[in-house]
Amino acid sequence: MxxxxxxxxxxxxxxxxxxxxxxxxxxxxxxxxxxxxxxxxxxxxxxxxxxxxxxxxxxxxxxxxxxxxxxxxxxxxxxxxxxxxxxxxxxxxxxxxxxxxxxxxxxxxxxxxxxxxxxxxxxxxxxxxxxxxxxxxxxxxxxxxxxxxxxxxxxxxxxxxxxxxxxxxxxxxxxxxxxxxxxxxxxxxxxxxxxxxxxxxxxxxxxxxxxxxxxxxxxxxxxxxxxxxxxxxxxxxxxxxxxxxxxxxxxxxxxxxVQPFHIFYDPKFDCKPAEEQQAADAAAEEMHLEAILSKEIPDRSNIMLVGNIPDKLKEHLRECGHFVNVKSARFFLDHMTSEHSLDYIFLLDDSVSRNPEEMVAKLREVCMYSPDLKICVTIANIGFFLTRLLLLFGRFSYTRRGIINFNSFHFFTLRSARKIFVQNGFAIQDILGLPVPYRAIFSSNGLADFFMSVHRGLIRIRKSLFSFQFVFFVTPPPSLQHLLASAMEISGEKSRKIDE
The missing domain is CATH 3.90.550.10 (Spore Coat Polysaccharide Biosynthesis Protein SpsA; Chain A)
Incomplete structure (x- = not known):
């Protein structure tokens, strides 16, 4: 102003x-x-x-x-x-x-x-x-x-x-x-x-x-x-x-x-110019980018991105020589079939929280013949300590972004998020806890980095309580079809060796 x-x-x-x-x-x-x-x-x-x-x-x-x-x-x-x-x-x-x-x-x-x-x-x-x-x-x-x-x-x-x-x-x-x-x-x-x-x-x-x-x-x-x-x-x-x-x-x-913290939301204060909203979204997206790219991706990997994907992530992956295919969550649910050629799937932007059971079941189908495929999923943490405190006092308000945002239909704690993958046979390789995207809140990078550093320290103490968001890295279970096909293939090879 x-x-x-x-x-x-x-x-x-x-x-x-x-x-x-x-x-x-x-x-x-x-x-x-x-x-x-x-x-x-x-x-x-x-x-x-x-x-x-x-x-x-x-x-x-x-x-x-x-x-x-x-x-x-x-x-x-x-x-x-x-x-x-x-x-x-x-x-x-x-x-x-x-x-x-x-x-x-x-x-x-x-x-x-x-x-x-x-x-x-x-x-x-x-x-x-x-x-x-x-x-x-x-x-x-x-x-x-x-x-x-x-x-x-x-x-x-x-x-x-x-x-x-x-x-x-x-x-x-x-x-x-x-x-x-x-x-x-x-x-x-x-x-x-x-x-x-x-x-x-x-x-x-x-x-x-x-x-x-x-x-x-x-x-x-x-x-x-x-x-x-x-x-x-x-x-x-x-x-x-x-x-x-x-x-x-x-x-x-x-x-x-506190509107930018996405803890409370009041539509009468939601009147910032569109370019400022986009800048704040971009700052928050950098957190996802940093977490996702913390895992080394082999050269020239085939990657599918599902959801509203940050442009920076798409550009970075393509610049690194990867083959990137972007799908909406709806397209993924309605039209995707088993894929043999994929190396990675990234599910971002509440693509799981909108239809968790359906999305995880679809993941199993897509990965039916690709047990080595690696999956990255971002999930907001309803168990975040500030959200728990607000719920204690009866506050439950949807916000533009954050944990309880307009696109979320289901909410997860660390335990419930882990459970939905484990029950469907996925193996959890790693879970990262992310702090609040302070760079989307504070104009001073120094102040934002200070709070981010403190917050990361708290996450190391107790991930389930202090993580603003989780990044799950999982691998799919071997499907019965894949196990049967593998058994038949190996049996044929062994049978031929006996004949030799």
Whole structure:
């Protein structure tokens, strides 16, 4: 994410692209005493550069907020188109934002500016804030009360809120690798294109919606710029439960942080660009590559790869002069017959966990006349200590990759994985335990290598508990057909020797 900060408001510039469409979205709840003043403070000069509409959504207020807003519309209080909506059931601060953002998308706006109906955030700053989006300096702009040192306190922010804001923001920046001056300003402007890149509709309806949407924007690599705004605390009523809000923020940030570990999965945070997902997959695949190639493969071997095979593995094997044939798991199950010419079969990418009994039985059939064929199989370990701990607390969530991923239908411990091969007569030559693919998680190779080294040490202590994944090297059992054919062949040779 690129975050930028400005020490002063930029000068308004001419918009070379003509008038863009700006929705000024006012979230309102019990704001009958302030809503008219907020409308009057919106700079009329905005209409010189932008096609403006003001949207007020009254979130089922218990006072006359809707009536005051509707009368202001009829009186022509502002020189812009004014739309006033009323939620028949309170949607919460986050839920109200979702409706407004959806309105902006459905009605073809370019940008949406979030303003509060209680007047805490100055509408007078809108021209400078929207200019950032109009000139494409960023996709998102926040009005920050914390950029100017202690300005928030001078503007009346209670000291405990100031300290809490600082503590939470420091924690969030540390966890997310960002450098925002604050995560908790409600003065925000978004480009509609940026909102389209994230699943904001999955976010909480509560106040920490604001934290979740920032996390999504960071993950989606949208540029965020902050500009200083004045702080104003009047006699408005705060509807936020501070302790609950702080806990929700800490929890959401932590869950977002651990997404790359594939321990927890939350679809609302699954919004990284496709190229980043592919890079993470490639880093994880290198672990398989390293393990598979740890076994020496004789020159010019005939190798079959089954499953979604890493390109690096295919390229490496071919560069080494091996004959490589790639099959999908479905093709292998439906169409493969006994093979005499194969030297190796690699079953990767959950090809066993989807249909274990069927796949192992098919392996026996394919290897019917090839008892010397060598087989390599990768299997995720449901007995991994973190997974056991999560199960103890009732957590069982599928993830994009890892042990409990979207492609897995069956799960294995070391014992159960070993058992399915042994019961089918396969001889286990070796079992490697793999650590978590830390290089897919940490940007620092040094840090990743450190954790990998520690993890490998733990695997040596207890493979069944600390292996994130297993690599089985097995050989097939001699089939009855093969044994009978061998017996008949040897018997014929011995009989001929007697005749001689």
């Amino acid at each position: 690129h975050t930028q900060k400005k020490d002063h408001l930029p000068q308004l510039q001419n918009d070379p692209g003509g008038k863009g469409r700006l929705l000024i979205f006012i979230v309102a709840y019990n704001a009958e005493n302030t809503i008219e003043n907020v409308l009057k403070r919106i700079p009329v000069s905005l209409s010189d550069r932008y096609d403006i509409e003001v949207l007020i959504i009254d979130d089922s207020s218990q006072d006359n907020t809707f009536e005051k807003s509707e009368l202001a519309k009829r009186a022509g209080l502002v020189p812009f188109k004014l739309t006033v909506l009323y939620n028949p059931k309170n949607q919460g601060y986050g839920g109200n934002q979702k409706i407004g953002f959806h309105y902006a998308m459905e009605n073809g706006f370019d940008w949406v500016a979030l303003v509060h109906g209680d007047g805490q955030y100055a509408p007078e700053c809108l021209p400078e804030l929207v200019e950032v989006l109009a000139t494409k300096k960023a996709e998102v702009v926040f009005g920050s009360r914390m950029l100017e040192k202690r300005a928030a306190l001078k503007g009346g922010m209670p000291f405990y809120k100031y300290v809490g804001n600082k503590i939470l923001t420091t924690y969030q920046n540390f966890m997310l690798g960002s450098d925002l001056s604050e995560f908790h300003s409600g003065y925000r402007l978004y480009s509609i294109e940026a909102l389209k890149t994230i699943p904001f509709s999955l976010n909480s309806n509560d106040f920490h919606f604001d934290t979740e949407i920032i996390i999504q924007l960071i993950f989606a690599r949208q540029r965020i710029m902050e500009l200083p705004i004045p702080t104003f605390y009047g006699d408005e009523i705060c509807h936020v439960n501070g302790i609950k809000y702080a806990w929700d923020v800490v929890k959401a940030t932590f869950l977002a942080k």
